[in-house]
Amino acid sequence: MAGRKQFDIATALDAAMTQFWRAGYADTSLDDLSRATGLNRSSIYSSLGDKDTLFLRCLERYTARYGDKYDAALSCAADRPLAAARAFFDVTLERIADPELPDGCLVAQTVMATPVLSASVAARAREAIGLQHTRLRTALKAGRLHDEAAESFAAHLAAVNQSLAVMSRAGTSTEQLRAIVDVTLDALARVLGPSD
Amino acid sequence: MAGRKQFDIATALDAAMTQFWRAGYADTSLDDLSRATGLNRSSIYSSLGDKDTLFLRCLERYTARYGDKYDAALSCAADRPLAAARAFFDVTLERIADPELPDGCLVAQTVMATPVLSASVAARAREAIGLQHTRLRTALKAGRLHDEAAESFAAHLAAVNQSLAVMSRAGTSTEQLRAIVDVTLDALARVLGPSD
């Protein structure tokens, strides 16, 4: 096959993203990427860039896709902040429950590998964590939480969300993952007061 | 140097453990280990085993060392469960604050790399997570928490503890890490009642 048509870059990027997500940067070779995408080595190189560039594109894709989902989940925070927080965790829990997708989290995996990754990649992963924190803080403030509590809970929610990535890889059941977030949601419900 | 004496195996193991801890299994070469331990390649191979064996020994060393610290921190759980939980997190927070030691956590790092590690190593890492859960559940039950709450909070505490490994690598400040655990401790204080 050749001529005018091309393979589907979006599909290839998804495949590469999933591969990086499952195995991490270091444990993903170009051969792995070739196998995962069904593309030739030279095709990857010519149209997706080198390994570092491709990884960065996959990271962008990941944060954009799930960032949108997190935003949507938190969109009702002003009216029902507790429901928003629950929906926020549901995005992660549903992703983990999806058998089509790897466990864990590409951002968590990347952050953990920070000491051995290129500066640009490490910075982008840290930025994603910071953005998650900002997202949560904004939502909690909109939910009429005072600044100090919003700051603390934003950090806490972001951390617990990342912990799900670790625990899911440790074989923790979905019920236990749910129990982990329920403790957090109960704590949030308490500071929010009787409403919601 | 040769003859009757030998190098200090404990020191070498510590150096290897720190290297694995910082860079993970995949990103640690035998040359890295040689540099970190100050030992020759062949010395490592002959007296510390191959890479897989050595990693397993380092993982055992890590879990034993900090397992003891976590046990000690939780030893007062029957009398003062909240103080015990606080001391539990302090073990992790002090480890992260120590400039001599890497950020993160060897167990968390290993669990995240589960899909690409040998079965024995992956199993050992999962076992360490399970042991942490058991440790916490036992302590919380001793602190007069009813079974259901002890189960939930044990999972939650273990997860938040692991989240500190991720967040510390994301550049989160110690104050923010403290805020993350304080939310959890407040929640625990509430279910424990007015005492402690």
Place this chain on the structure above:
DNA sequence: CCCATCTTGAACCAATCAGTTCAAGATGGG
């Protein structure tokens, strides 16, 4: 029908990987 365009497989490169072997040298006990 034919040519421009694109994809593909294969090969190549230098570097690194884990693993292993071994002779040379240093040391201490007897």
Place this chain on the structure above:
DNA sequence: CCCATCTTGAACTGATTGGTTCAAGATGGG
């Protein structure tokens, strides 16, 4: 003093790494 014991550096193997090039082939537009 000398020999058994241990450490060391160096070298080697075969495999794999990321990166790059290129000729051959397939395709579609004109």
